[in-house]
Amino acid sequence: MAAGFKTAEPLEYHRSFLKENCRPDGRELLQFRTTTINIGSIGTADGSALVKLGNTTVICGVKAELANPSVEAPGKGFIVPNVDLPPLCSSQFRPGPPGERAQAASHFVADVIESSQVLQTEDLCIERGKLCWSLYCDLICLDYDGNVLDACVLVLLAALKNATLPEVSVDAETGAPKVDSEKRQSLKIVRHPVAASFCVFDRSILLADPTAEEERLATARVTLVTDEEGRLCSVHKPGGTSLSGEKLQDLIGRAAARQKEIHKLIDKVIKSIV
Template sequence: MAAGFKMAEPLEYHRSFLKENCRPDGRELPEFRTTTVNIGSISTADGSALVKLGNTTVICGVKAELANPSVEAPGKGFIVPNVDLPPLCSSQFRPGPPGEQAQAASQFMADIIESSEVLQTEDLCIERGKLSWSLYCDLMCLDYDGNVLDACTLALLAALKNTNLPEVSVNGETGAPQVDLGKRRGLKIGQHPVAASFCVFDEAILLADPTAEEERLATARLTVVTNEDGRVCSVHKPGGTPLSGEKLQELISRAAVRQKETHELIDKVIKSIT
């Protein structure tokens, strides 16, 4: 009976739970799903991490390559994120070039890298105007059940904290790069941005960490990215129901709590393997 009701009237099905201040999966309205982080999941990458947020699973691999700095920024390196939402993660995605959601997610990640100061691109410069590191951060969703932005942000942060680069110098006579694979160093992580996503139901009810079905039924979605110093470095709201200043401040406060919890989770995982 419940399964038939859910299929025939999904919105009313969810409303029946929300009236009791709970959700179909048993969570309270402001509750995030169980989050797990696995560091160093890809042995061939320079850094990697796998994140599970409920059933949503994202893996991130960081591949470092030597490159020439740009003429406009001779003292900087590059960080290039790319989000892939393949058909294997959900039937809603199709084969072929990246769809609109994947492109938007990739741009979201690029904006976070720039606004959060998680990593200074100056630190990726090996020799000004001659040689720098280019970090290709490939994020693939293995299982999609909503809120991929939070999972991608966490996977990227964990993978960057796991990244180790070999020592590189430039030969003064030949100008060729000299790589010492025996000596490696980690990246200088400045800030720890964490995304916290919410959706709006019936223009008033706020749900944290929405599932794929909740995203489809919501009247609006919002993602707040905060650093450990409490600074909001991004607010992403692609249309939908407007939110009052009071509601927005409430979500920012929840996001700050989520940032602290997630930061502690990553540090705990890293300490357990070192």
């Protein structure tokens, strides 16, 4: 009976729970789902991680390649994120070139990398104007159940913290790079950005970490990215119901608390494998 009601009247089904200040999955309104992190998931990558946020699962592999710095920034390297939402993760995605949502997610992650300064691209420069590292970060969603942006930011951060680069020098006579794969160094992570997403239900009820179904029924969504200093690095709100200044401040505080929680979780996972 409940399954039929959920299918026929999904909005009323959710409202029946929200009246009791809870959600269909048993969470409180502003409670995030259980989050797990595994690092070093891809043996062939220079750094990798897998994150589960409830049922939403995203894996990230970092591949480092030698490149020439750009003329505009001769002393910097590159970080190139790409988010893939394949059909295997949800029936709502179709085969073919990256769809609008995957492209939007890639742009969002790139914006977070730049605005948060998770690492200094100057650290990726080997020889100014001649040689640098380009980090290709491929993020693939394996199971989609909402809130993929939070999962993408988290899995990228975990993969970067897991990444190591071989020692490289440039031959003075030939100008050719010499790579010593036996000597590897970890990336210098400067900031630890964490995303916290919320949705607005019935134009006034706020829910944290929405599931795919909650996203479909929401009248607005907002994602806030904060770092360990409580600094607001990025705000992503693609239209919908507006938020008052008071509600936005409350969400920023909750996002900062979420950052501290996730930062501790990442440190715990990394220490457990050292």
